[in-house]
Structure formats: structure tokens, C-alpha cells
Amino acid sequence: RYPEARFFGLDISAEMLETAAAAIARENRSGRVTLALGDATNFDAGTLYGVARFDRIFVSYSLSMIPGWEKTVSAALAALAPGGSLHVVDFGQQEGLPRWFRALLRGWLKRFHVAPRESLREVLESESERTGATFHFRTLYRGYAWLGVIGAAR
The missing domain is CATH 3.40.50.150 (Vaccinia Virus protein VP39)
Structure with missing residues (x-):
């Protein structure tokens, strides 16, 4: 619906990120979604994604x-x-x-x-x-x- 939208995912679990990456690949969305390993209580979007704000x-x-x-x-x-x-x-x-x-x-x-x-x-x-x-x-x-x-x- 929003072809220009980009998505960013964060999880502290590498296993959860692997599962998410596989699902994203199955749906051919890898070019629109960036995943990062990190702690949601203390993260820096610029460092993880190269994006300052969402x-x-x-x-x-x-x-x-x-x-x-x-x-x-x-x-x-x-x-x-x-x-x-x-x-x-x-x-x-x-x-x-x-x-x-x-x-x-x-x-x-x-x-x-x-x-x-x-x-x-x-x-x-x-x-x-x-x-x-x-x-x-x-x-x-x-x-x-x-x-x-x-x-x-x-």
C-alpha cells in the first residue's frame, strides 16, 4: 500500500531476528526492511540504522x-x-x-x-x-x- 515505506526491526534475540529475516525474505521484502540486534531500553537509531528519527x-x-x-x-x-x-x-x-x-x-x-x-x-x-x-x-x-x-x- 505504501511502496516507499521502509521498516526497521529491533530485537535483543539473534534467534528472533533470524526468524524475522526468513519471513521477510519469503515475502520478498528484504529491500524495505532492516533488522538490527539491540536492546530496546537503550538504542541509537543512527548507529543501528543510519536513521536519526522515525x-x-x-x-x-x-x-x-x-x-x-x-x-x-x-x-x-x-x-x-x-x-x-x-x-x-x-x-x-x-x-x-x-x-x-x-x-x-x-x-x-x-x-x-x-x-x-x-x-x-x-x-x-x-x-x-x-x-x-x-x-x-x-x-x-x-x-x-x-x-x-x-x-x-x-
């Missing part, structure tokens, strides 16, 4: 697995271009789901070292206020997931 940054179901995840939000906001936006989706608190299902899901996630971040909304909101950005937040699927969007000032 129009959109997406963090999908990963903050719940990153120690010191709050630093990822700060690093992403620092890498946004003026007028850009940070989109974060991750596990919510499952507040609208039946208690038995919530307990089962939490047990399953814990097996994979996934911990839904209870303070996700507050951290995103605080960071948006600190940077003078707009903030929108939605609960999805009865709390299964949370979606936050921070729009950087122009």
Missing part, C-alpha cells in the same frame, strides 16, 4: 518481557520525529475476563517470563506529559490487551 514506532507485546521496560518507552520517544507517534500494544490486566480465565492466562504467560505491566497506562501517560505529547489509551478485548498511542509534538 515517523512511527510500534512496540507490540514485548514490554511485558523486557526488564526495565519503562526505559524502552523513553528510548522510543527520543527516536520519534516531530509529529511522529509511538504505538504500544501489550497484555492488559484482563480486568473484564472471567476470573478463572484470567488465572489460567496469567499462569500460561508466566511460563514464558511474560508479566503484564500493571502500570503501563500510567507510564505512557507520564511520558506523554513529560514530552508535551498527546496520549490516547484503549482497553481491548475486555482487558486482554491495552493499546496506548503517544503523538509527539510537531
